[in-house]
Amino acid sequence: MQNRSATKAVSRCSLNLLVFLLVSTFLPMLFALVFKLVTHSETLTNNESLFCNYLAMYGVAFPLYLLLSRSMEKSAPEKHTMSVGSFLICLMICIALMIVGNLVGNVINLVLTTLFSDLNAFTLNDFVFNDSPYFFLVLAVICAPIIEEILLRKVFIDRVRKYGDGWAILLSGLLFGLLHGNFTQFFYAALLGAFLAFIYIKTGKLQYTIAMHMILNFIGSAVPLMLLRNVDTSVLLSENATEAEILAMLPDLIPLLLVVGIEYLIAFAGIILLCCSFRQFELEPPAEKTPASYIFRSIPLWLFIVVSLATFIIAMI
Numbered sequence: 001m002q003n004r005s006a007t008k009a010v011s012r013c014s015l016n017l018l019v020f021l022l023v024s025t026f027l028p029m030l031f032a033l034v035f036k037l038v039t040h041s042e043t044l045t046n047n048e049s050l051f052c053n054y055l056a057m058y059g060v061a062f063p064l065y066l067l068l069s070r071s072m073e074k075s076a077p078e079k080h081t082m083s084v085g086s087f088l089i090c091l092m093i094c095i096a097l098m099i100v101g102n103l104v105g106n107v108i109n110l111v112l113t114t115l116f117s118d119l120n121a122f123t124l125n126d127f128v129f130n131d132s133p134y135f136f137l138v139l140a141v142i143c144a145p146i147i148e149e150i151l152l153r154k155v156f157i158d159r160v161r162k163y164g165d166g167w168a169i170l171l172s173g174l175l176f177g178l179l180h181g182n183f184t185q186f187f188y189a190a191l192l193g194a195f196l197a198f199i200y201i202k203t204g205k206l207q208y209t210i211a212m213h214m215i216l217n218f219i220g221s222a223v224p225l226m227l228l229r230n231v232d233t234s235v236l237l238s239e240n241a242t243e244a245e246i247l248a249m250l251p252d253l254i255p256l257l258l259v260v261g262i263e264y265l266i267a268f269a270g271i272i273l274l275c276c277s278f279r280q281f282e283l284e285p286p287a288e289k290t291p292a293s294y295i296f297r298s299i300p301l302w303l304f305i306v307v308s309l310a311t312f313i314i315a316m317i
Contacts, residue, residue, distance in 0.1 A: 003294040006163035010171065012072060013156055014300035017175060020057075020065040020151070021307060027056035047135050054139050058147055069155050075162040079204035087208065089273050090199055094212055095263060096270030097195055098220065101188025109184045112316070140221045145213035152176045152193060153200045153209055163290040165201050165283040171295075172197035178308035182315050192216065198281065219263065227256040 031052040032044055044052070082090075152172050161168040173194025177186040196209040296302075 002288045003290055006290045007294045007298055009160050010295055011298040011300045013159055014298055014304045016065050016068040018300060018304045018307060019068060020061045023061035023064060024057040025311060027060055028052040031056055058143060062147055072159045074158040076158045077201045077204040082203050082208055091212055091215060092266055092270035093274045094192055094195060094216055096267040097191040098188045098216055099267040101191040105184040105187040137222050141214055141217045145210050145217055149206055149210045149213055153197055154206050157197055157200060161201060164286040167290060167295050169194050169197040178305060181311050183312055223259055
């Protein structure tokens with residue numbers, strides 16, 4: 001009975017997330033069409049497109065997801081206070097996971113675009129450079145962390161953790177990575193999602209994961225945006241850029257290189273801390289162990305995975 005309940009809970013949560021994904025994917029097209037009709041414009045600016053995307057995601061898909069999840073049984077973790085030192089250690093580990101996952105994602109992206117020449121690489125320009133950086137920063141650094149932590153930590157974990165904290169962490173990370181919509185971001189988002197899920201389960205307080213998520217988005221989005229705003233990135237991204245052109249840009253790139261260097265030092269320290277404190281990441285065993293076969297026999301879960309991977313491929317075509 002417990003095992004069948006686990007399958008049902010995972011299926012229900014996955015189906016709710018699938019609805020969220022589909023609404024977030026297709027509703028912006030309708031919003032964009034209405035926007036063009038109202039403004040009598042043929043194309044939308046980057047920020048107008050962002051507005052349509054986030055309106056669909058946070059204004060429609062997210063409330064719908066909460067509504068669909070409302071009737072499900074919840075089991076919130078016990079609340080514990082995290083010290084400042086523990087918070088900083090966890091943040092350093094998060095930065096390490098972000099950088100390692102980002103490197104893996106870039107390698108996979110490079111391999112795919114090399115093997116399949118018709119595919120387009122997902123680059124920094126695809127999500128950082130917009131008409132108004134402040135609009136993007138409000139969405140990416142403030143709104144996104146709050147909504148995403150409620151979505152895949154609070155709501156999701158509270159409804160599946162009774163079948164095992166390990167499964168809740170694994171699925172939270174996997175689904176969080178898939179929701180990012182591309183291979184480049186999948187790996188670091190999955191690693192971070194799993195670690196943030198662990199922190200939420202251990203502390204029971206969403207404010208810690210929201211704060212870390214905001215800091216990470218600031219480091220990953222706001223800092224490159226501010227430091228590269230006055231740099232001609234077309235030269236860096238061009239295959240025909242000469243050595244002289246690149247050398248001429250070095251003075252403008254020094255602040256970014258310094259920041260990246262500091263981040264890599266923090267990441268190195270985070271990896272050491274992760275290895276040294278690995279034994280502290282033990283989880284409380286569930287009252288009744290749920291076999292993997294009952295978790296992964298969920299049809300909606302596999303449907304969500306397939307649809308998400310399809311969006312990855314479509315984004316690269």
